[in-house]
Amino acid sequence: MNLNISGYGDDLTVNGVRIGDLTPLEHEEIEKTKGGQNYSPLENVVVSHVKDSSTLVCRKPDKNNVASYIEEEIIDGLCCYSAVNQGQLNQTIVDAVVRHLEDEKLPTVPRSIRHKYMSAFLMAVTSLTGMDRVVPKVAGVESWELTFKLCRRWGYQVKKIPKDKAIVLGATGNFHGRSLSAISMSDDADAQRDFGPFVPGIELVPYNDIDALKEKFEKKGDLIAAYSVEPIQGEAGVIVPNDNYWKEVRKLCDQYNVLLAMDEVQTGFGRTGENFAHQLFGVKPDLMGCGKAAGGGILPVSFVAGRDDVVGTLTPGSEGSTFGGYPLASVVGVYAIKVLVDQQLAKNAKIRGTQLLDHFNEMKSEFPDKIKEIRGKGLLTAFEMHDEKKLDGHKVSMELMNKGVYAKETHHSTVRIAPALTIESWQIDDLAECIRDVIKEL
Ligand SMILES: Cc1ncc(COP(=O)(O)O)c(C=O)c1O
Numbered sequence: 001m002n003l004n005i006s007g008y009g010d011d012l013t014v015n016g017v018r019i020g021d022l023t024p025l026e027h028e029e030i031e032k033t034k035g036g037q038n039y040s041p042l043e044n045v046v047v048s049h050v051k052d053s054s055t056l057v058c059r060k061p062d063k064n065n066v067a068s069y070i071e072e073e074i075i076d077g078l079c080c081y082s083a084v085n086q087g088q089l090n091q092t093i094v095d096a097v098v099r100h101l102e103d104e105k106l107p108t109v110p111r112s113i114r115h116k117y118m119s120a121f122l123m124a125v126t127s128l129t130g131m132d133r134v135v136p137k138v139a140g141v142e143s144w145e146l147t148f149k150l151c152r153r154w155g156y157q158v159k160k161i162p163k164d165k166a167i168v169l170g171a172t173g174n175f176h177g178r179s180l181s182a183i184s185m186s187d188d189a190d191a192q193r194d195f196g197p198f199v200p201g202i203e204l205v206p207y208n209d210i211d212a213l214k215e216k217f218e219k220k221g222d223l224i225a226a227y228s229v230e231p232i233q234g235e236a237g238v239i240v241p242n243d244n245y246w247k248e249v250r251k252l253c254d255q256y257n258v259l260l261a262m263d264e265v266q267t268g269f270g271r272t273g274e275n276f277a278h279q280l281f282g283v284k285p286d287l288m289g290c291g292k293a294a295g296g297g298i299l300p301v302s303f304v305a306g307r308d309d310v311v312g313t314l315t316p317g318s319e320g321s322t323f324g325g326y327p328l329a330s331v332v333g334v335y336a337i338k339v340l341v342d343q344q345l346a347k348n349a350k351i352r353g354t355q356l357l358d359h360f361n362e363m364k365s366e367f368p369d370k371i372k373e374i375r376g377k378g379l380l381t382a383f384e385m386h387d388e389k390k391l392d393g394h395k396v397s398m399e400l401m402n403k404g405v406y407a408k409e410t411h412h413s414t415v416r417i418a419p420a421l422t423i424e425s426w427q428i429d430d431l432a433e434c435i436r437d438v439i440k441e442l
Helices: 025-034 093-104 116-129 140-157 180-185 211-223 245-254 276-283 327-342 345-366 394-402 425-441
Strands: 046-052 057-061 066-075 133-137 167-171 202-205 226-230 258-262 287-290 302-306 369-379 380-385 408-412 414-417
Touching: 025 369, 046 066, 046 258, 093 327, 116 302, 116 327, 133 140, 133 327, 140 167, 140 180, 140 226, 140 258, 140 287, 140 394, 202 211, 202 276, 211 226, 211 245, 211 302, 226 245, 245 258, 245 408, 276 369, 327 345, 345 369, 345 380, 345 414, 394 408, 394 414, 394 425, 414 425
Parallel strands: 167 202, 167 226, 226 258, 258 287
Antiparallel strands: 046 057, 057 066, 133 302, 287 302, 369 380, 380 414, 408 414
16 A cells, blocks of 8 residues: 655645645546545535635636636535534634643543543533433434434333334435435435335324324324424425424324424524524424534534433443544533524524525515525525426526525525524625525526
8 A cells, every 4th residue: 555645734645646736626536536426516616614604715617727726705505504503613612622632631532431521511401402311422313313213212111112013203305314214214215215125113294284193193103102303394495384383293292192303403503593493383392313513513413312211211232322422522512502502693593594584585576487485494594496497406506606605406496595693694695695696697
């Protein structure tokens, strides 16, 4: 093996190739030949670094010299699918990390020995969520995966469902990540193709359809351990259920002794104008999973928080994770919460979200032949275009990039806009103006 690595930043050099010398096209080539083809990123652009909490500095091909590139500032309209609610490089979190590594000096120990920061994490999360117990994990999908296991275990041990008969109900259009059980719940053909056989004991009901849920509970309520669901569906294109849906779901779950398990990986941490989306609807789940912004945009941090009788079914050996709640992640997790609370991110999401949705509604009035629907809560927003060939979400994303905004389509005709919750008023106006200009030209 001949491997030589040196330098930092643009000078990072691997086997003689200096990263700062690579054009966007060369980056794409390397990814296409050496990476898994499981994403299709926007063409002709590579992020170099961030300038401030909502501004990315991107490299694009230099029109006059193909062997080179230019740098441009881009407003980040997506903030890593809500992983950076606190804004890029939030100073409070960065200071905590640097101080933790340089002064406090406790990066990594396993869960088989206690470390002092775990207590801080458990106290902060239980206070924030109002839940009895919490288990730290790493990726968002792992929090859902553990939720799924807990629903089954509670079903057998507490609800007394006969062995191996438990059903976990999901909703059509769901997205919970990419693990085998998460895709077993999915109804997206691309996510499932040739990955079977799938995990049994999963059934789906139409999202936001209380009658369908009632019918399912009436037929199979004795075997259903949980309804595991997103309070607002993010990947499906920001689908907000009817005002009363969750209250009625909560009632039905209580009536049939079924757990309500909510996946707040994308909707949590202030995104929708409350700390957690379920608070918008005046209900409390029995179990909830969080990820993304739980790590403050710095580290992958996730967790499951829930009722004592549900999380309490865990026993040593039944669950674990090397990096779930390791010291550095615990510190980042605590400071991600501190910023959420101290900087009143949910309140800002509500104010800026209203401002953005007002712009979108104006845009819909101006272009009713192009914009079909505006959806959103807080700063989790989307506009859906009519289903016509020329109204293409990918084209909109590309044109937005040309005008200095990063956003990405979900499905063919919907574009989700979910910037950092620290975004300022003038940035919302700029962002909305760019979107309007792009829609006008379609
Ligand atoms: C609702 C929801 N759950 C789970 C996940 C998976 O999170 P991760 O990609 O961190 O595994 C996502 C990611 O977008 C999500 O939106």
